[in-house]
Amino acid sequence: MAHLIEQGLQGPVLDLCCGFGRHAAAMTRRGLDVVGVDLSAELLRSADPHIAGRLARCDARSLPFKQSSFTGLVNLFSSFGYFGEDGDLEVLDEIARVLMPSGMAFMDLMNPEFIRATLVPFSEREEQGVVLTEERALEDDGLQVVKQVCMTRPDGEVRRWREEVRLYTVADLAGFLQEREIEVESVAGAFDGRPLAADTPRQLLRLRRR
Numbered sequence: 001m002a003h004l005i006e007q008g009l010q011g012p013v014l015d016l017c018c019g020f021g022r023h024a025a026a027m028t029r030r031g032l033d034v035v036g037v038d039l040s041a042e043l044l045r046s047a048d049p050h051i052a053g054r055l056a057r058c059d060a061r062s063l064p065f066k067q068s069s070f071t072g073l074v075n076l077f078s079s080f081g082y083f084g085e086d087g088d089l090e091v092l093d094e095i096a097r098v099l100m101p102s103g104m105a106f107m108d109l110m111n112p113e114f115i116r117a118t119l120v121p122f123s124e125r126e127e128q129g130v131v132l133t134e135e136r137a138l139e140d141d142g143l144q145v146v147k148q149v150c151m152t153r154p155d156g157e158v159r160r161w162r163e164e165v166r167l168y169t170v171a172d173l174a175g176f177l178q179e180r181e182i183e184v185e186s187v188a189g190a191f192d193g194r195p196l197a198a199d200t201p202r203q204l205l206r207l208r209r210r
Contacts, residue, residue, distance in 0.1 A: 001023060001026040001027050002030065003191050003192070003193070005030055007106075007206060008104055009027075010032070010071045010072050010104070011032040011033035011034060011072060012032075012069070012070050012071055013027060013033065013034045013071070013072040013074060014035055014063075014069070014070045014074070015034055015035070015036035015037070015076075016073060016074065016075045016091075017037070017038055017039070017060055017076075017079030018036030019038055019077065020044075020047050020127055021036050021047040021054075022048075023074060024051050024054060025048050034054060037055070037058045038055070039059055039060065040057075041057055044056075046129075046153070048128065060094060061083060061087055063094045063097075063098055065098045066098075068097075068098070068099070068103075069098045070103060071103050073098070073099050073104075074106045074108075075106070076107075077108060078110050080109055080168070081109070081166035081168060082163060082166075084164075084166070085166065088168075092177065092182075093180065096180035096182055096209065099209040100209065102208065103208070103209045104206065104207065104208055105182070105207040105208075107173070107203075107205045108202055108203070108204050109168060109173075109202070110202070110203070111189065111198075111200055111202055111203050112142075112168070112169055113198045114199060114201050116138065117198070118201075119138060119145070121135060121136055121137070122136070129154035130151060130153055130154065131151070132150070132151050134147050135147065135148040139164075142167070144167065145167065146164050146165075147163040147164075149161050169203075170184065181209065181210040182208070183210060184207060186205075186206045187203065187206075188202075189203070191204060
């Protein structure tokens with residue numbers, strides 16, 4: 001998160017699709033005023049108690065905030081692309097609505113070229129006692145990653161669900177964002193600032209609201 005702050009990210013910040021709230025917590029520790037939202041009640045229940053009061057459950061396509069509520073916005077860890085193209089455009093509408101003029105936003109997405117070449121069919125990770133396993137496959141001529149997810153909570157409760165994530169290129173998003181008066185200021189292939197290339201796993205876009 002320090003890299004984003006160094007680029008000028010300022011509060012109040014909306015952490016859109018915040019999950020467990022780890023990015024929101026990291027920004028809060030660095031002195032930013034942060035609000036996080038996510039659709040998953042399960043993930044929000046697992047948030048660090050120190051940040052839980054700053055997190056809320058809502059749909060990214062219909063945010064409960066007034067116009068121009070935030071100076072900064074982050075959408076990180078591949079949390080865009082879950083609603084189909086029409087729904088994803090509604091998310092961009094909301095980003096444009098709640099971000100102040102001249103406000104800065106960062107979107108962190110999978111690099112489609114890299115994913116198609118290196119898709120990991122299975123992974124497992126643990127955060128705050130919650131174990132997430134994911135099985136992945138490409139569908140729709142490589143435009144969509146389908147994930148079968150299993151979440152095991154510390155008390156042994158198990159929940160399974162399917163996710164479909166649309167893969168967007170920078171060119172795709174730049175056009176959609178331009179229509180919403182948001183400019184792509186820069187693009188990187190990782191948080192360390194390396195250039196976007198076929199072998200970089202991420203697409204990190206720095207955006208500016210007109």
